Structures are given as C-alpha cells and as structure tokens.
Amino acid sequence: MITLKTIAPGLLTAAAAALLAWLAHLALPAVPLLTAAVALGIVVGQVPALRQALGRRLAPGLGFAARSLLRAGIVLLGLKLSLVDIAGLGWVTIATTVAVVVLTFVGTIGLGRALGLPGHQPVLVASGFSICGASAIGAMGAAVRARHEEQAVPVALVTLCGTLAIAVLPALWHPLGLSATQFGHWVGAGVHDVGQVVATAQIAGTAALAVAVVVKLTRVLMLAPMVAITAAVERRRAADVAGPRPAIVPLFVVGFLVAVLVNTFVPLPDWVLTGADVVQTALLAMALFALGASIRVAALVRTGWRALVVGLTSWVLVAVLAYGAVLLG
Template sequence: MSSDVRIHPQPSADRQARISDRRSRSTGLVAGVALCVTGSAIAMGIGRLVPAVNPMLIAIVAGALVANLVTVPGWIRPGLDFSAKRLLRAGVALLGLQLMFGDVIGLGFGVIAVVVAIVVLGIAGTMYAGKLLGLSWSQRVLIACGFSICGAAAAAATDGVINAKEEELLTTVALVVVFGTLMIPTIPLLSTLLGLTDRQAGMWAGGSIHEVAQVVATGGAIGGAALAVATVVKLARVLMLAPVMAYLGARARRDARGGGTSATHPPLVPLFVLGFLACVALRSSGLLPEAAIAGAKLAQTALLTTAMFALGLGVRVSLLRSVGPRPFVLAALSTVWVATVAFVGVLLVA
C-alpha cells in the first residue's frame, strides 16, 4: 500500500527574517504611536488646566525631558517617525481650516506685502548669514523656513522636501522652542517701551514670532485686539508655506535631474501642502458648519501635539552639544532679523 505523504517546505531563512522584520516594525509602529498619543493626551490635559500655555509647546518640552531622562528604546522608532512625519503633515493640512482667504485679503494690500517681505527677506537673510557661518545648506534652509514661516511645523515640512539630516531637523525644532519662547515676553515689553498701539503690537507679534502657539500666547498677553490681528497675520505667514515648498520642490526635482539619478523625482508641491490649500478653500466657501470647524481644530491640535511630542523625543542634550554653537548663533540672528523686518513693516503700514 502506497502512502501519500506531503512534505511542506519550511520557509527559507531569508523569508523568516523578512517576516520577523515586518512583525518587529509593526510592533514598533504601534508602540511608538501609542507613546506619542499618550504624551499628546497628557500635554493637552495640562493645556486645559493651564490655558496660557499651548499644548504643542508642552509636548515638545515633555518629549525632550523624556528623551534626556530615560532611554527611549530604538525598536519603537517606526512609530516615532510616523508620528513626526505623517501625523504632522495631516495636522498642517487641517490647519488650513482655521484660515479663510477673506481674512488675509481683509488685512489690506499693505499688510499682505509686509507678510510676503517678512517671509522672503527672512529666508534670504537667514540663508546668507548661515552661509557666512559655514553651516550646511540643509541646516540653513530648515532654520530659515522654521523661523520665517511657522516654526517646527514649517521645519518638518521643509525636511519632507529636502530630506535633511535628522540631527539638523531636531536642532531646528529645539531652537524654535528656545527662541520662540523668549519672544513671548519680549515683544509685549518692547511694544510698551516703543509706544506701539495694540494693533501694531499684534501685527508685530504675528509677523515676527515663530510658532502659531507662541503668537497666540503673546497676543493674549498684549490684549484682545492684538490677539485677533496677530493670529491672522501669523496664519498669513503660514499660507506662504505653499509657494516656499513649491520652490524647494522644484529645486529638488531640478537637482535630481541634474544628478542623472533614476530615482523618482520629488513632487513639485507636497501633497500635504495641497491639502492645506484645499482646507483653506473649503473653509472660505462657508460650507462647513461651526461644529465641523471646531472638531477639525481639535483634531488638528491633537495631530500636531502628537507630532511635536515625537519631535521632542529626538531632542537630546548630547545632540545639541555635538552640533556646536553656530546653529544657535544663526537662530539668534534670524530671530532678530525677522523681528526687525516685521517691525519696519508695521511702522510703514499701521
């Protein structure tokens, strides 16, 4: 009697390794995102208890504290990268729902021209100063866009286009936190000493401070009238993210063609920037009910806070020591330069 014995081949060692690697990455992805979501929830809870402090700033600082006080396991890196990149881009896109084209147009041609000048001259001046300091092109671009447009979100968005080194992005994020936070008490104090009106002080805050959250904190410290104009001016700067990313995308495509590589060319305008513009257009259409706008704002805050916690986890004291003093010098120069351009613009149009 013949026997029909079926022998099932065992997976090869390479296949087993690939399966194990995929499982490990999936586990790291879930665990890393879970850690960042937990950090975000804590930061948002503290933000509710202390409304004067924005949860995104709390998340960056909390992430940095965790990174420097405990050892973050390397196997959760996929989740940290997903939070710092994918979730951040989704949050930046949803940020468009907080802005209407009518708000920007309502500022008037003079203020719009000042906003454009702040971003263009801010980036150009920072790039030139960074070149004199001998910093790499990518480090200069990250600081220039972060300090001239919208802080850590702009820096991370720029990194998505130019693929800078990780330590360059994390250094920029840390510098945004340090110098942007220093601006919160500085602008109200200088505005009082210089005799600026609330509207002028609000315009100056919105035109010179790095993060949206930092602008809100500063505008609230000056007064209600200042807060309104500061927020709109700042969001107008955020809107400049689209043309700047389009320029960097075009440059990256040109460099890829010039290098003769067969790799896929980067998109001319990143998808999340198109999403941001689409959200601005949707909000401007007036079709969204207030409940949907409020829900989107909560989601946007949660996404950006989660991303900021992930970025904060990469900010280590040893890293900041290793990069040397030159990025700090450029950050100081950029802060003063952007604030000076904004101040002159305020005096000219307000």
C-alpha cells in the same frame, strides 16, 4: 514594512505625550500646547534609560508620527485659513507680511550657509523662523526629504526662541510706543508658532489677538509656495543624482491649499471646524513630540553653536523686519 503592530507602541507614546502637553497647557495657559509637546519630547530624549526604547521599539511609531501625522496635521491647518479674512488686512499689511517672510527666509539661508550649517539645516532653520515654527520645519523637511536628525536642531532652536518671545515681546510693547493693535500686528508678523502668537498677543487684549492671528495665518499661507518653490529647487539639484527626486509639489501641500479654499468658499458648520481644529492640534502635538524626542542636547552643546548663532540672528531679524512692517502699516 510598516504595520499597525510595529507603529502602535510609538503612536500610543506620542498620544500620551500629547495628552500630557494638553494638561500642561491647561495648568499653565501661557505655555502653548505645541510648545509643551516639543519640550516634553526634548526632555524624554535626554533620559538615558529611555533612549534604547526610543531607538528601537518606539522608533517606527515615532517616525510615523513625525512624518505622516505631521503632514495630515498641516493639511487640516488649512481649515483655519480664510482668504477673505486675509484680504481684510489690506494690501499694505499683506505685502509687508509676505516681504518679512521672504527676507527672513533668504537671509537665514544665506547666514546658515555662510556659517557652514550642514545638509538641509539652513533651509529648515529659515522655514521655522520665517513661516510657522516647528510645523514649517517638519513640512519643509518632508518636502526636501531631510533626515530627522537634520530637523532636530532647527526644532530645538525655534522652540527656544519662540518661548523666549512670549516674555520678551510684551516687555518691549510700551517702550517701542506701539498701540494694542500695532503690538498684535508685530506679534503676528514676528513670532513663530501659532500657539506662541496667541500666548503673546492676548496680553494686549482681544483686538490685538484678532489682528495677530490673522497676520500670523497670512504667514502660514506662505508655507505652500515656499515649500513648493524649495522642493522644485531641490528637484532640479537632484536631477543628476541617482535615486528618487522630491515631488514637484508635495501632496500634503496640495491638500493644505485645498483645505484653505474649502474654508474660504464652502460654509462649513462650526462643529466641523472645531472638530478639525482638535484633530489638527492632536496630530501636530504627537508629531512634534516625536521630533523633539530625536533631539540630543549634549550633541547640540558640542556641535550646535553655529546653528544657535543662526537661530538667534534670524529671531532678531524677523522681529526687526516685523516692527518695520508695523510702522509701514
């Protein structure tokens, strides 16, 4: 039974880690806060002296953060999205952005299954690389009821590749002959986490950043249908298996869509949106620290080479498809 007493130590630890990640982001603005939170969790998870606490006293609170706080953060993420802003991109950009998400998702699942990734790992890796990084992995993991251990490898991979993108994509900006706004479009369509998009696109100026954020949030909007469709497929597969089946549409996905509609049609004051953004970032930072803390790098080195191949291939695939989308736009 979950009680405040049992989850408090883990929640306080996750909150302290989120604060440290925020301080790291302030000291090094190029490092997105959520990326710092995942990285800090990964580092903590490798310290032998801390593993007993992570597996016992802190486990209930960290599990609550990785599950419930993540879902709450994703609901609040919807308040960043406005259908009006997305419509302003034009139908060509919207269509190509959706195509990039779907093709990367399907292609990554196919490659993951071909290489024999276990359990839900193919769909989790596909979610992270095609939609919105570690947040999408957590959302998809919750929808298909994946174990935290299954989410560990995809989270590590998408964090690694998203961090590399912050350095690699700007280096390719001018050699590829892209304008500033085209670069912003490429970043928004090809980089995983929202924070990583901001860190990468701001190099090209405010116009590029504005385009990148709207394109990226269009990909984030795809989280709802992709999770709902995948959950429906999993539900059908589980029809003949004993035990509870995944929800047809997870409740937090419904909340995410409601938040999008509220932000689109209800004139919310700036202080509400600002406060929701702070809370959402804090919740996701705590959740992603908890997911990162479950990762064991030694185990990844021994068994994760197939996942590494899938992740790197997916990273290249989404970047190439996003580049093609820019040229079409």
